[in-house]
Amino acid sequence: MHLKDISLNYKIPLRVAVLVIVTASVLAPVLVYRSIGDLRDNMVANADSMSRVIAETLIEPILHDDVWRAFEIVNTPFRIPQDQVKAQGAEYILVLDAANKVFVSTQPEKFPMLSDPVAIEPNISQLVNHTQELDKLNPSVMESHKSNSFYLATAIQSDGVRLGTLIMSYSRKPFEERFYTLTKAAILITLLVLAVLLPFGVYWGRRMAAPLLQLSDTMSKITHELPDPEQIKLEESKDEIGQLAKSFKTMLGELKEKEQLQQQVITSDRLAALGRLAAGVAHEINNPLGGMLNAISTFKRHGEQDPLTLKTLSILERGLVQIKETVAALLVEAKAQTRPFDLNDVADICTLVQPDVEKNRVKFTREIDIIEAQPISSTLVRQVIINLLLNAFKATQAQGNVHLHIYRDSAHLFIDVINDGSHIPQEKVSYLFEPFTSMSEGGSGLGLWVIYQIVQQLGGLITVQSEIDHTQFTVQLPLEQPRE
Amino acid sequence: MSKIRCLLLLLLALTFTPTPFARELPVKPPLRIGLTPVFLDDQSAFLNTWRSYLEQHLKRPVVFTQRGSYREIMDLLRDGKLDFAWLCGYPYIRNRDHFRLVAVPLYRGVPLYHSYLIVPATDTKTRTLTDLSNKIFAFSDPDSNSGHLYPEYLLAKQNLQPASFFAKNFYTWSHRKVVEAVASGLAQGGAVDGYVWDTLSRTHPEITARTRIVTESPEFGFPPIVASARVSMRDTGNFQKVLFNMGHDDEGVILLDRLNINGFVKGDDHLFDGIADMARFVEEQRVNAPQRH
Known part of the structure; x- marks a missing residue:
């Protein structure tokens, strides 16, 4: 698996960890180095000031040849408990006389009085050989790599006469110890910081990755079916991820809308094709059918026929009439303009459907928001309303409600028929307006087809919304614009 | 009204009545006592306790005076700037005309002590002082018997002087510091008051353990407490009484134990005859010997 392929869920915390480790491992050595440098500078500064004080104090004991006082003076720092001395103090102090022999140490x-210090500690030979050049004001520092020590030499002078030399030896061991201690501390602190920052980093990384993961998860779900935009839960914020999520949601919404539109187009195309087919078939059937019915009628009118023939002809005639009726129903044709639709038509409709209201025992309510006559064919509108109401009565259980609402805007007449009957499943809605799609037992399955054809011919729209306990058919019909 | 006035008067009366506690004692001049490192005189807390003990028993203030060398105390005492001093037998016999013997401490039951010749514990070879030829030697004080006169005497008997016999010699101005100088290895030999060494081995065995006693001198009179010739007999008597009675009260016993002595006795001038003989011999030798400084 390539590093690139790791989930953001792990990648971000990993990056945080790497960042923390890199920071710590860069900072720690720098700090350790600085600290060691400071320690050395401190030590040198300390040694420097101490050596000046001691050198000054030693003048009198050396002049008086008071070995014991000199010893007490140089030994004073060593009387402090040894563990404190180790950290900053000198390893040993050496006082040389003018002849560079040990005066006291x-x-x-190790360095008995009167002995030759160079013979005992060859590392300091360089210092001892240059004691003549030592300046009282400037102690000289010499580092010896062999002995792991550094030395500080100060001249002991009185009235310009060199009485001796003060040599202080410092071990570099405290640096090493300090280095190890500091390094150990640095590692420990790094680990501690990691322990604190890592969970934080993981949490932080997860939080950062979460919206992205959510988005990618949602995207992966989109296959054939588009999810409902309402059901997509994406974090909304104003950062880039939030904007991405928002755009994605918008895109999804648009896709969904497009899909619906496509579905509608498909449905209406299909219905239109069906209509053309039905019209064509009906036309082709109607011609021979008319001839056949005419022939039977002529045959019945001329001469005496035996009863069997008459009976047979009757059967044929009834069958042909049934075919004719069916074909007529399929072939909805807008009749010529009759008269405008007005309130009388509404009253007629109510009267006409009354027997069905009673039969189905439904509560039928009306809400008529038109007053004057509407410029639209009353015959067709009546047919549409009656068909819709009859369908609604059938779909509604006893004691159910059916509501008719007629209203208009500036250019359209609207007819709403609402019932609280059984719900039309979504998958059936697309086929609802096709012929012989019956929702109820005993229906011809042509009622909605006829309505659809009429609405189509009038240039209107019919929509259906069906939820549990609420099915609503809405018909929108364009009104003829009064001629100027 | 009258009650309040009474109360006020009472308060006023109380304020101006001298309280019995504030009464001042007649001021006596303090008794000035010089101390030298013939004992472990670097214990300030002990000295404070001893001083207040003496003040309590002498019923007068006591001042202890310490100086860097025997000679300074000696001079102060001779000049009458000190009343008493605890010093070495050697300065005493040299100033017998100016000083009066007050008391001699009893050490291990006798008013006597020894001088020890010590070397670092690491030195197991040295058997006598002569073995330390050309070595570095620590004396305590030029006016000390055990820490200077006795080893000088030993050398003088062999017609030798410290300055030429030793590679280097120096003074530490205190017996205790001789032990420290030898213990630290600064000196390869040293002469020290045996009593001081013994006492130090009780309180600081880690120091004395790093030294080894090579030889012990014959007995000498213990460093005495002496009085300036100017001190009245009454003051001397009072001081003697307090010193002699130290062993008779608990506090005194504790102090004597801290001093590591048994008490003080009157003492006899003849105790210091041995020192006087050595001093005479060494001084003659110094005069006769060629100076080699």
């Missing part, structure tokens, strides 16, 4: 066993 803090390690008399």
Whole structure:
């Protein structure tokens, strides 16, 4: 698996960890280095000031040849408990006389009085050989790499006469110890910081990755079916991810709308094709059918026929009439303009449907928001309303409600028929207006087809919204514009 | 009204009545006592306790005076700037005309002590002082018997002088510091008051353990407490009484134990005859010997 392929869920926390580790491992050595440098500078500064004080104090004991006082003076720092001395103090202090022999030292066993210091500690030969050039004001520092120590030499002078030399030896061991201690501390602190920052980083990374993961998850779900935009839960914020989520949601909404539109187009195309087919078939059937019915009628009118023939002809005639009726129903043709639709038509409709209201025992309510006559064919509108109401009565259980609402805007007449009957499943809605799609038992399945054809011919729209306990058919019909 | 006035008067009366506690004692001049490192005189807390003990028993203030060398105390005492001093037998016999013997401490039951010749514990070879030829030697004080006169005497008997016999010699101005100088290895040999060494081995065994006693001198009179010739007999008597009775009260016993002595006795001038003989011999030798400084 390539590093690139790791989930953001792990990648971001990993990056945080790497960042923390890199920062710590860069900072820690720098700090350790600085600290060691400071320690050394401190030590040198300390040694410098101490050596000046000691050199000054030693003048009198050397002049008086007071070895013991000199010893007490140089030994004073060594009387402090040893563990404190180790950290900053000198390893040993050596006082040389004018002849560069040991006058006194803090390690008399190593450097006995009167001995040659160079013979004992060859590392300081360079310092001892240059004591003549030492300046009282400027102690000279010498580092010896062999002995892991550094030395500080100060001239002991009185009235310009060199009485001796003060040599202080410092071990570099405290630096090493300090280095190890600091490094250890740095590692420990780094680990501690990591322990604190890592969970934070993981949390932070997850939080950062979460919206992206959510988005990618949602995207992966889009296959054939588009999810409902309402059901997509994406974090909304004003950052880039939030904007991305928002755009994605918008895009999804638009896709969904497009899909619906496509569905509608498909449905109406299909219905239009069906209509053309039905019209064509009806036309082709109607011609021979008319001839056949005419022939039967002529045959019945001329001469005496035996009863069997008459009976047979009757059967044929009834069958042909049934075919004719069916074909007529399929072939909805807008009749010529009759008269405008007005309130009388509404009253007629109510009267006409009354027997069905009673039969189905439904509560039928009306809400008529038109007053004057509407410039639209009353015959067709009546047919539409009656068909819609009859359908609604059938779909409604006893004691159910059916509501008719007629209203208009500046250019359209609207007819709403609402019932609280059984719900039309979504998958059936697309086929609802096709012929022989019956929702109820005993229906011809042509009622909605006829309505659809009429509405189509009038240039209107019919929509259906069906939820549980609420099915609403809305018909929108354009009104003829009064001629100027 | 009258009650309040009474109360006020009472308060006023109380304010101006001298309280019995504030009464001042007649001021006596303090008794000035010089101390030298013939004992472990670097214990300030102990000295404070001893001083207040003496003040309490002498019923007068006591001042202890310490100086860097025996000679300074000696001079102060001779000049009458000190009343008493605890010093070495050697300065005493040299100033017998100016000083009066007051008391001699009893050490291990006798008013005597020894001088020890010590070397670092690491030195196991040295058997006598002569073995330290050309070494570095620590004396305590030029006016000390055990810490200077006795080893000088030993050398003088062999017609030797410290300055030429030793590679280098120096003074530490205190017996205790001789032990420290030898213990630290600064000096390869040293002469020290045996009593001081013994006492130090009780309180600081870690220091004395790093030294080894090579030889012990014969007995000498213990460093005495002496009085300036100017001190009245009454003051001397009072001081003697307090010193002699130290062993008779608990506090005194504790102090004597801290001093590591048994008490003080009158003492006898003849105790210091040995020192006087050595001093005479060494001084003659100094005069006769060629100076080699």
